[in-house]
Amino acid sequence: MPEAPLLAPPVVLAPKRTRRRLPLLAIFALSWLALMLATALLADVIAPYAYTALDLRARLAPPIGFGGDLRHLLGTDELGRDVLARLIYSIRTSLLIAFGATLIGAAIGTSLGLLAAHFRGLVEQAVLALVDFSASLPFLILALSVLAFFGNSLGLFVALLGLHAWERYARIARGLAIGANAQGYAAAVRQLGATPWRIYGQHILPNIASTLIVSMTLAFPEIILLESGLSFLGLGVQPPETSLGSMVGYGREYLTRAPWILLAPASVIVITTFCVSALGDWLRDRLDPTLN
Structure with a gap:
């Protein structure tokens, strides 16, 4: 009898690994934030004028497209200062404040949270009591009191904003550190x-x-809005320095006659906070293993 032909084992094809494409919202958020960072870093190079340069003959000049000319693309303010130049330097100041305050708050909160998770007992109770006290204290009232009593400087302003929402990091770091200590790798090390x-x-x-x-990423837009609110009230960045919030504060008096003074920084604040929030949501979806 003829022998039966040997059958080749079936070939199992490995599934192709599909590359995840960035959503359009994440691409827009990353592009806008990259533009803001480049503007902040290159402010001295790309600014058409100094942010304190006065031109009283061109005061309240409209932007291009609304009767203005190429000398002032976004118009001028009540003192003839170029709105585009002030906007560029305001972006640098506001981003510096937001980045510095966010890093300070994250460092303080994470350190105290890890400290509470390591020592437990009395140290943990003291940290949790401090967290509850900070969370129950209205931060805006605290900021107004400190700035009114000690005066205002950029360093004090950044340090004060760094105390905003530090208890959020402390709670997260403490809970995650306690969970990590209960796992095998921490005990083995x-x-x-x-x-x-x-x-x-x-x-x-x-x-x-x-x-x-x-x-x-979720606290970063809160810092930007808080800085803008305090600067709007006159307790933030002081002249001759400028920020997005101070530009909005000065522009509110000319809202009917020269709305471009207020609309330019307000638009940057809205778009930047939206992009940071959208980027935070995208990072949460990418980094959370339970959502994969």
Whole structure:
């Protein structure tokens, strides 16, 4: 009898790994934020005039397209200062304040949260009591009191805004660190004789960093809006320095005669906060393993 032909084993094709494309909203948010960062870094190069340069003969000149000319693309304010130049320098100041305050708040909150998770007991109760006290205290009233009593400077202003929402990072870091300590990798590293600095700095913190980064992207627009509100009230950035909030504050008096003074910085504030929030939502979806 003829032998039956040997059948080749079936070939199993590995599924193709599809590359995730960035959504259009994330692309727009990243592009806008990159434009804002480039504007802040290159403000001295791309600004057409100094932000304090006066031209009284061209005061309240309209922007181009509304009767203006190429000398002042976005028009001028009540003192003849170029709105575009002031907007460029205001972006740099506002982003500097927002980045600095966000990093300060994240550093303070994360450090106290890890401290509470490590020592537990009395230290943890003291940190939680401080967190509850800070969360119950109206920050706007605290900011008004501190700025009115100590005066205003850019360093004090950034440090004060850094105290905003630090308790959010403390709660997140404490909860995630306690959960990480209960897992096997932290106990294994501890049994190998690693110091607490090594355990938290090289093992626990990198594993909880994604959640903290998302929290920072959510707190960043809050800092921008808070700085704008305080500058609008005259308690933020002081002349001759300028920021987005101070430009809105000065422009409110000329809203009917020269609305471009207020609309330009207000539009930047709205678009920037929207883009940071959208980027935070996208990062949360990408970094959260439960959503994959």
